[in-house]
Amino acid sequence: MSLSLVSESSNRLVLQMSPAWEMSADSFFDFCQLNSHLCIERTATGKLIIMSPAGSETGNRNFRLIQQLANWTDQDGSGIGFDSSAGFILPNGATRSPDASWIRLTKWNSLSAEQKTKFAPICPDFVVELRSPSDSLRVLQEKMQEYINNGASLGWLIDRTTRQVFIYTPNSAVKCLDNPQTVSGNPMLAGFVLNLEKIW
Template identity: 35%
Template sequence: MIIATAPSTAVDTQDTKPILLDVTNTRLTVTSEQFDRLCLDNPNLRLELTPNRELIVMALTGGESGKKNARLSSRVVVWNDETDLGEVFDSSTGYDFTEFGGGKRSPDVSWIEKSRLEGQNIIGLIQILPDFAIELRSPTDNLSEVRAKMAEYQQLGVRLGLFINPQDRQVEIYRPRQEVEILEDPKSIDCNEVMPGLILSMSKIL
């Protein structure tokens, strides 16, 4: 695999052409600023940045995964509407974890407790850690990459992370400073420790 490193020289975004991205057979490392430019210049791509500055280009979600992710999001949204304890964010939402030693990520579903959002500017990438994050594995996802992403959430301090793996009918639960808990074909996940009253049904997900 070819490793390509983008130029580190600062550029004037007003006087340069857009950075167009072709990642065929290429591993690309970029700075945080270059990542932001790439996102602006390639709005149709789903991009993430790892802590070691490796650019991740994610395939579009297929219909089956999209349907399951919509169900997950709606179940969390319904709970949050009933409790009014925070805000729910979908898979298009970007987080900037670089100040904490992480990358720039987009969980499939995330939630932040209301008091932690006070005074925060969330027009751009969110610069605080979510309290809760879900990653739903799609058939195109690399298993080790998703687990690395979950481990990043755990290390940074996301209070509860769920890796839902329909292909193996498993759910992996990530909590700070704890061993990963693996559930085989669970019917539901109790999220009460972080989100009071939320029992997340796995019906039509696994």
């Protein structure tokens, strides 16, 4: 078996696996469990993206983001939320782990118990990526577009470096908000307003 290093940066390593080593969805899940100290994603072409854990400050901001989403999710009751450790197999075959995500209950409940236990073969309806200082903006923008192309209805890319929020929706140009104090999930996430004061 031979592996090929495609690229590396300060916080991520990209390995070309296919065709030298093909992993099934179950094998990839087991591989990730054996290396649970890392965040590992897989692209639609089979490349593995291995990332180190986020810095403490970024982790705190992501915690604040998830806290707000979880509070709204509990009150709304129409969906289920996930943190950054949840992996999802998108329709294009990629396995991704958004920093925060949400899925309508009707969609989530259509999955079997076994599918829910591993990396669920589903694209979240709502995804958020929080850019850390070492993240490439271009890579995150491509990832956000991939979510939209695979069925997400709303995506937010939050860039703390520039205090910008990029809003992604299907069949629309990306909208950029400069230094907003809040961002609204309406109409899809009715009533959800993210307060960015604790995120910035």
